[in-house]
Amino acid sequence: MKIDISHLAKLAKLTISPAEEKKYSQQLERIIEYIDQLRQIDTSQIKPTLETINLKNISFDEKKLPKQKAITLKNLKAKRYFTVKRIL
Amino acid sequence: MKLHQYSISQIKSLIKQKKVSPEEVFSHFLTRIKKINPNFNIFLTINENGKIDEKKRDAPLFGIPFSMKDTYSTKDIRTTAGAKILENYIPSYDATVYKKIKNAGGILIGKTNCDAWGHGSSTENSDFGPTKNPWNPKYVPGGSSGGSASAIATGLSCFDIGEDTGGSIRLPASFCSVVGLKVTYGRVSRYGCIAYASSLDTVGPITKSVEDCALVMETIAGKDELDATSADNKVDQYTKHLNKDISHLKIGIAEEYFSKGIDKEVKEKIEKAIETLKKMKVKIMPISLPMTKYAVATYYLIGTSETSSNLARYDGIRFGRLRKNFGPEAKRRIMLGTFALSSGYYDAYYLKATKIRTLIKEDFENAFKKVDAIITPVSPTPPFKIGELTNDPLTMYLSDILTIPINIAGLPSLAVPCGFNKNNLPIGMQIIGRWFDEKTILNIGHRYEKEIGGFKHENNQ
Numbered sequence: 001m002k003i004d005i006s007h008l009a010k011l012a013k014l015t016i017s018p019a020e021e022k023k024y025s026q027q028l029e030r031i032i033e034y035i036d037q038l039r040q041i042d043t044s045q046i047k048p049t050l051e052t053i054n055l056k057n058i059s060f061d062e063k064k065l066p067k068q069k070a071i072t073l074k075n076l077k078a079k080r081y082f083t084v085k086r087i088l
Numbered sequence: 089m090k091l092h093q094y095s096i097s098q099i100k101s102l103i104k105q106k107k108v109s110p111e112e113v114f115s116h117f118l119t120r121i122k123k124i125n126p127n128f129n130i131f132l133t134i135n136e137n138g139k140i141d142e143k144k145r146d147a148p149l150f151g152i153p154f155s156m157k158d159t160y161s162t163k164d165i166r167t168t169a170g171a172k173i174l175e176n177y178i179p180s181y182d183a184t185v186y187k188k189i190k191n192a193g194g195i196l197i198g199k200t201n202c203d204a205w206g207h208g209s210s211t212e213n214s215d216f217g218p219t220k221n222p223w224n225p226k227y228v229p230g231g232s233s234g235g236s237a238s239a240i241a242t243g244l245s246c247f248d249i250g251e252d253t254g255g256s257i258r259l260p261a262s263f264c265s266v267v268g269l270k271v272t273y274g275r276v277s278r279y280g281c282i283a284y285a286s287s288l289d290t291v292g293p294i295t296k297s298v299e300d301c302a303l304v305m306e307t308i309a310g311k312d313e314l315d316a317t318s319a320d321n322k323v324d325q326y327t328k329h330l331n332k333d334i335s336h337l338k339i340g341i342a343e344e345y346f347s348k349g350i351d352k353e354v355k356e357k358i359e360k361a362i363e364t365l366k367k368m369k370v371k372i373m374p375i376s377l378p379m380t381k382y383a384v385a386t387y388y389l390i391g392t393s394e395t396s397s398n399l400a401r402y403d404g405i406r407f408g409r410l411r412k413n414f415g416p417e418a419k420r421r422i423m424l425g426t427f428a429l430s431s432g433y434y435d436a437y438y439l440k441a442t443k444i445r446t447l448i449k450e451d452f453e454n455a456f457k458k459v460d461a462i463i464t465p466v467s468p469t470p471p472f473k474i475g476e477l478t479n480d481p482l483t484m485y486l487s488d489i490l491t492i493p494i495n496i497a498g499l500p501s502l503a504v505p506c507g508f509n510k511n512n513l514p515i516g517m518q519i520i521g522r523w524f525d526e527k528t529i530l531n532i533g534h535r536y537e538k539e540i541g542g543f544k545h546e547n548n549q
């Protein structure tokens with residue numbers, strides 16, 4: 001199976017150089033080939049397992065981090081907002 | 089006094105009798121770290137100013153220096169997860185497990201090296217260089233908690249808190265000849281643990297002896313409001329069960345774990361350990377776990393999918409470096425997970441894996457109708473050389489073939505040393521128990537340890 005590394009890199013916001021693309025492509029194809037043995041098992045009547053200890057719906061009150069503390073983790077000039085790369 | 093050769097109980101006793109002060113204990117280990125750590129690259133951060141809290145004098149771990157895999161948030165103390173992205177990250181809160189140990193009087197002495205993000209079986213994927221196996225520095229200490237196991241093997245702290253998602257406590261414990269416990273999923277809070285795979289990650293102790301492990305477990309196990317996946321099952325008094333009689337227990341041996349891919353010397357040592365248990369009147373029974381061979385494939389779909397999601401938070405906006413600083417293994421796993429979850433592939437890969445997971449769990453449910461514990465090797469091979477498996481990711485992934493199924497099912501498993509190969513490299517076995525039955529596997533492990541006269545700690549000199 002052919003793996004489109006540049007597509008996956010775009011989805012996952014990763015930087016992969018054209019030189020690296022070939023190497024990752026080969027590695028991932030080999031791994032997927034190994035994983036494909038799972039097709040041998042008929043799971044049409046099997047339910048998925050998402051967790052193993054029979055958890056039920058759980059909720060709690062979230063505590064907030066003070067703004068001052070949140071800002072000091074990154075060296076910000078304005079100290080009032082976070083800046084990000086241009087989207088549009 | 090060679091304090092690093094003493095058990096936690098013995099050190100506590102010495103402190104209580106005023107034969108040694110907590111400051112002297114801490115200083116003893118700190119001196120050892122400064123001398124020995126540079127040879128093995130075990131610690132990423134050393135906490136020289138560990139404070140003794142006098143108010144905790146009667147607490148269960150008072151005066152005991154401990155270390156933690158660098159995947160646990162420790163407020164105001166750098167936490168990297170072994171990754172360049174977090175090289176300068178200083179957490180603003182404590183992981184629950186860290187808080188609990190501090191409340192019990194433990195003193196953090198440092199953060200130990202690991203494969204970045206927990207991605208690895210050898211600690212070679214650490215962005216800060218590999219840790220070297222204390223038994224032979226040309227060899228890997230196992231991973232991803234390689235620093236943790238090495239710290240205990242060289243007597244640099246009394247206990248370490250590692251993390252096990254696919255074998256990351258058990259494999260390094262086995263490769264370094266120390267004890268490591270992978271707990272039942274949800275037994276110990278994951279709050280403040282830098283997440284790898286949320287349905288597989290577990291928090292557990294790495295120690296010199298099973299008794300030390302049981303002691304630490306009494307402090308760290310239990311429900312946590314801050315971890316929605318933590319279990320409210322009652323926490324047993326693990327130390328009280330250690331010496332119970334094991335002769336009524338049935339132990340299963342699964343043929344799938346002793347197939348032709350297993351190294352001859354590994355097989356021999358496990359069989360010798362089983363003979364020892366037979367002499368203790370334990371009943372050994374054959375069982376079958378037919379889905380074993382599909383576990384690695386299942387794990388590299390579920391684990392990578394979950395990690396691709398968990399690592400999405402490292403956007404370099406609010407903290408940490410930019411995503412281009414991810415190492416090759418992190419990139420590989422993120423891409424694999426992205427692939428498995430992507431449109432057109434989700435059903436055939438991620439969803440399929442969750443269904444195989446059901447079947448793997450059922451294998452164990454059926455086995456535990458007949459037996460109380462299952463014994464297998466931890467690794468198909470003894471420790472391998474640094475650089476030996478780094479060219480082929482898939483071969484490296486297969487190092488975890490015997491540990492992974494246990495994480496998929498969410499079961500507890502205790503790794504204990506059971507010998508050395510002819511090159512003096514450690515071999516370990518795992519004792520797998522029923523969900524939330526850590527007390528039985530600790531009991532078996534402790535009785536085995538006593539029967540063989542204790543585990544070898546030559547590097548503890």
